[in-house]
Amino acid sequence: MAKVYQDLRTFLDTLEKEGQLVHITDEVMPEPDIGSAGRAASRMPNGPAVMFDHIHGYPAGRRVVTNVHGSWANHALMMGMPKTASTKEQFFELNRRWDLFPVKPNVVSRDEAPCKEHVIDHDVNLFDLLPLYRINDQDGGMFISKASIITGDPSDPDNFDKMNVGTYRIQVKGKDRIGMQCLAMHDIAKQLAEAEKHNEPFPICVTLGNAPLVTFMASTPVGYAQNEYEFVGALNDGVPADVVKSDLYDHLYVPAxxxxxxxxxxxxxxxxxxxPFGEFPGSYSGARAQCEAKITHITHRTDPIFENLYLGMPWSEIDYLMALNTSVPIFKQLQPDFPEIVAVNAMYTHGFTEIISIKPRYGGQATGAAFRLLSTPHGMPYCHNVILVDDVVDPFDLNQVMWALSTRVRPDKDVKVIPNCAGMPLNPSEEVPGMTAKLIIDATTPVDPEPNKRSVELLRDPVKTAEYTKIISDLMSQK
Structure with a gap:
């Protein structure tokens, strides 16, 4: 059974024991120190989480942590795997646990929930509670970049499966007001539109500093009627997530x-x-008219830790967070129609570019798999470029992918451009935000009846390669 975390603090304890958490003990300014540290840590090989123990202007004990998910080592530890687990190993472990869905959450009483230790129900002031800061210097204000937002379906509020746990950027507009980006392809936008038909306030809970797999699932593209908490239990290897009822809304449940x-x-x-806001494509997104929420009630733990993430030129923490949680669900969506698919790498800029490893059974099937990917709920708006490689190519090893592109692609027949497709407005390459062209590159070996005018014999690994991989890895781990 994998190690399970029901809150951020126990995960931080593990990161510290594993050498994946560092403390900045000197007093720092919120700007530019916290954003700078998030940028620096995510660029380091297996970069650690960074805890700021003393923030200028805030009382002792008011801490900020960043880069919690910001390396493959931290990502592996989140799932209870060795911190040396490869990206490919983590993909297939996530894929295995995915099949345990659904695992119903464990609803705890209010007295059992650490998030209910303290209550603020009047004179709400986010600036007093949270050490807020601009993440990048041209941001239009102070943003909360790593919250999980819980909402219900106004037309079916008691349907637990339609309760959405999502991640959307939040701009603090005032002491009790926040702006939130709810794009049309997001589940929350569908729910908000239903509430606004009746001119009704739309209940929300915004949770900060969550268990690592709650944050992971909140940014994962799953079906509208698939509950994220039930996926958290599956990814906990069958251990239910602890949740508790919201203080204000009987139909909403928050991480305990x-x-x-x-x-x-x-x-x-x-x-x-x-x-504007410095977004995950590595550029500022500009300013738009977005919805606004009023915060009327807060609960928090003693000395709450404010967790935020840095977004910038990839790779940054958000790229690690949204890498495999984009890849695995798309793989699951493609497999029923294309069991020949071995793996999907959708790690690049939340799936703007995706790589499919497939063993085609007949000519043209690989291209068909690309079209299927481009019709998935996430692939349709987000994915701009699809690369198809043979099953012998590890899609998570860009050296192998580049080999396939270099030796398997004939530009006159293997490159296809499809105009006037749905896009993602945050992609700076789109001339009209939300509309784009799609690129498909077929780097697979031709299969009958597709002509293959020159066959080749691939080099194979020497017979004891796997044995010596383990020997060398064990020797390295002893250092």
């Missing part, structure tokens, strides 16, 4: 171990300027 829970409502049909 959260550091901070903000409760309130999105104001119907209100849109105010939000942004």
């Amino acid at each position: 171990g959260s550091e901070v829970v903000l409760e309130g409502y999105i104001m119907p049909r209100v849109r105010t300027c939000e942004g």
